[in-house]
Amino acid sequence: MNFLQDFATYLEFQSAELIQATIEHAGLVLVSIAIATVIGVGLGVAVYQTDRPAKISLAVVGTMLTIPSFALFGLLTEPFGLGATAAVIALVMYGLLPIVRNTVVGLRSVDPAVIESATGMGMNRWQRLARIELPLAWPIIITGVRVSTVITVGIAAIAAIINGPGLGKDIFRALARIGSPFAVYQALAPVLGIIFLGILFDVFFLVLRRLTTSRGLR
Amino acid sequence: MTDETNARGAQGDNQVMIRLERLEKRYPGQERPAVAELTMEIPEGEIVILVGPSGCGKTTTLKMINRVIEPTSGRILLEGDDVTNADPDKLRRRMGYVIQQIGLFPHMTIAQNIALVPGLLNWDKRRIDLRVDELLDLVGMDPSDYRNRYPKELSGGQRQRVGVARALSADPPVMLMDEPFGAIDPITRDRLQNEFLRLQEEIKKTIVFVTHDIDEAIKMGDRIAILREESSIAQYDKPEHILSNPADSFVEDFIGRGASLKGLNLQRVRDVEFAHWPTANHTATRGEVLEALRRSDQGAVLLLDEQRRPRRWVDARDLDRTDKPLVETGLRPEAIVTGATTLLDTLNEMLKSRVACAIVADDSGAYVGAVDIDTIMESIQSMRAAAREQSRLLAGAEIGEVSS
Ligand SMILES: Nc1ncnc2c1ncn2[C@@H]1O[C@H](COP(=O)(O)OP(=O)(O)OP(=O)(O)O)[C@@H](O)[C@H]1O
Numbered sequence: 001m002n003f004l005q006d007f008a009t010y011l012e013f014q015s016a017e018l019i020q021a022t023i024e025h026a027g028l029v030l031v032s033i034a035i036a037t038v039i040g041v042g043l044g045v046a047v048y049q050t051d052r053p054a055k056i057s058l059a060v061v062g063t064m065l066t067i068p069s070f071a072l073f074g075l076l077t078e079p080f081g082l083g084a085t086a087a088v089i090a091l092v093m094y095g096l097l098p099i100v101r102n103t104v105v106g107l108r109s110v111d112p113a114v115i116e117s118a119t120g121m122g123m124n125r126w127q128r129l130a131r132i133e134l135p136l137a138w139p140i141i142i143t144g145v146r147v148s149t150v151i152t153v154g155i156a157a158i159a160a161i162i163n164g165p166g167l168g169k170d171i172f173r174a175l176a177r178i179g180s181p182f183a184v185y186q187a188l189a190p191v192l193g194i195i196f197l198g199i200l201f202d203v204f205f206l207v208l209r210r211l212t213t214s215r216g217l218r
Numbered sequence: 219m220t221d222e223t224n225a226r227g228a229q230g231d232n233q234v235m236i237r238l239e240r241l242e243k244r245y246p247g248q249e250r251p252a253v254a255e256l257t258m259e260i261p262e263g264e265i266v267i268l269v270g271p272s273g274c275g276k277t278t279t280l281k282m283i284n285r286v287i288e289p290t291s292g293r294i295l296l297e298g299d300d301v302t303n304a305d306p307d308k309l310r311r312r313m314g315y316v317i318q319q320i321g322l323f324p325h326m327t328i329a330q331n332i333a334l335v336p337g338l339l340n341w342d343k344r345r346i347d348l349r350v351d352e353l354l355d356l357v358g359m360d361p362s363d364y365r366n367r368y369p370k371e372l373s374g375g376q377r378q379r380v381g382v383a384r385a386l387s388a389d390p391p392v393m394l395m396d397e398p399f400g401a402i403d404p405i406t407r408d409r410l411q412n413e414f415l416r417l418q419e420e421i422k423k424t425i426v427f428v429t430h431d432i433d434e435a436i437k438m439g440d441r442i443a444i445l446r447e448e449s450s451i452a453q454y455d456k457p458e459h460i461l462s463n464p465a466d467s468f469v470e471d472f473i474g475r476g477a478s479l480k481g482l483n484l485q486r487v488r489d490v491e492f493a494h495w496p497t498a499n500h501t502a503t504r505g506e507v508l509e510a511l512r513r514s515d516q517g518a519v520l521l522l523d524e525q526r527r528p529r530r531w532v533d534a535r536d537l538d539r540t541d542k543p544l545v546e547t548g549l550r551p552e553a554i555v556t557g558a559t560t561l562l563d564t565l566n567e568m569l570k571s572r573v574a575c576a577i578v579a580d581d582s583g584a585y586v587g588a589v590d591i592d593t594i595m596e597s598i599q600s601m602r603a604a605a606r607e608q609s610r611l612l613a614g615a616e617i618g619e620v621s622s
């Protein structure tokens with residue numbers, strides 16, 4: 001009981017800063033995901049019709065996900081310095097795999113008969129892509145974006161070690177002061193914020209998927 | 219037969235719409251070509267059927283016409299223009315395309331599916347809307363009911379009709395159809411075939427139609443090309459000539475036994491003489507009906523409603539019964555056909571409902587006359603006689619050629 005009361009007092013006391021950090025965190029994730037979506041869908045579109053380039057691209061973006069995040073953030077400070085830029089680049093790299101993979105899978109799952117009739121009607125490659133293939137692959141692609149966002153919300157906390165924005169800063173501060181009375185609260189508050197953001201984005205993309213998917217596909 | 223007559227399909231008077239010249243397709247990594255040096259002319263306004271055993275190259279041939287498959291060599295001429303190297307997308311907009319799997323766009327409504335090509339051609343919105351409704355009407359689907367549905371909300375037969383409507387959307391002069399009725403149950407297929415023939419009487423397109431079903435070929439074709447391996451033409455001719463005079467044993471085997479019964483697919487109800495039965499209004503008194511029966515030499519009277527649609531067959535015995543109103547006695551009329559029904563379908567109708575006489579009705583369902591089973595039998599006999607006569611003449615001609 002005591003713990004909860006103290007934690008509540010802490011939250012009240014820190015609320016302005018926590019809200020600020022949560023907004024920054026969400027902003028960092030959204031910017032990174034927006035960039036990852038553009039690059040990921042673009043890459044997926046570029047390679048889905050071919051066998052080897054698709055495999056190679058997936059292997060490369062898959063490998064990015066295996067680089068330990070501390071190491072990657074650290075490496076990126078070399079060319080980009082400390083701060084948001086390096087953080088965004090790292091998060092884009094982590095976010096690519098689900099988006100590229102789902103774009104390739106989604107575009108490949110379009111019924112060949114549908115593509116053939118589109119071609120036979122005189123649609124060129126771009127018309128076909130924009131009006132037929134992407135809309136049909138869309139539910140799968142947006143699911144990739146959703147997975148990617150949820151992964152990124154967690155990893156974004158580590159951006160704090162290179163002075164990036166977001167909820168990670170408080171976590172690292174708390175870690176530096178382990179043992180002191182407020183350290184637990186200081187770590188717990190941003191963790192809860194991250195969980196909250198994760199759920200929020202998850203629900204957001206579920207709703208977005210529902211709203212943007214044709215009734216004919218449901 | 220020379221190659222040139224083979225290519226023409228025993229000429230009619232229509233202009234050539236499509237000409238294929240020494241068209242060839244070799245798929246990479248295959249020893250033999252799928253289509254070898256095919257030369258063939260397709261006359262304007264006719265349904266030309268490509269029929270042949272599985273794998274003989276029908277689909278490959280059809281898809282080379284709109285260059286969904288690019289030919290390895292040879293030329294394609296459309297209305298006299300060489301389109302072998304023209305912009306394929308422009309070429310394809312001059313040809314409607316219907317495939318067996320239909321390939322409707324599942325994320326678009328029926329109206330959006332049909333409106334797609336006119337949209338690509340930048341028609342204005344009002345014109346597109348009118349066209350969509352016109353086409354849905356044309357294929358027998360109520361626009362207000364179907365316009366905003368999605369493909370998954372339609373039956374297989376309805377999807378097929380939308381596929382045809384979509385292919386017709388920009389009013390192309392040519393339609394290419396690859397087994398369009400292949401994946402549909404026999405009863406629906408039969409109905410769609412009949413509807414399509416009626417539609418073609420209105421739209422008069424040049425149609426290339428692929429099937430592997432010889433019965434469908436005979437029913438639908440103004441001209442049939444029977445193909446063997448590598449799309450080589452075994453015979454290209456009007457269906458009645460193919461039936462009565464197969465070019466060789468391959469064609470003979472392919473059209474199979476019962477060729478004269480198949481000939482019934484070529485004749486339609488409107489081509490034969492109708493029998494006439496006495497009729498009376500369904501509200502007529504027993505006395506009036508009895509009078510009508512006495513005046514004719516037939517054994518029954520057909521009761522018609524106000525729109526002259528058949529309601530009931532009644533005979534003298536039914537007239538004697540007084541326990542029920544007259545329209546509830548007698549027999550419900552079955553085997554009702556129209557002028558466009560083939561004699562084979564008419565015969566089937568009669569056999570199905572076990573009657574010796576089919577009622578002929580017009581489009582609104584009003585009584586026009588009747589066809590007796592004897593009339594159909596006579597048709598079979600005269601067709602047989604004509605076939606015998608023709609093959610005797612042709613045999614004579616060939617002997618003449620050899621001796622000269
Ligand atoms: N994409 C392809 N690659 C290689 N060979 C092919 C390809 N498509 C068709 N073929 C071959 O070409 C030949 C003709 O095929 P096609 O599909 O034109 O036959 P079809 O007459 O339409 O047969 P079906 O009645 O079974 O549809 C076949 O031997 C087939 O195996």
Ligand SMILES: [Mg+2]
Binds near residue numbers: 276277278
């Ligand atoms: Mg085929």
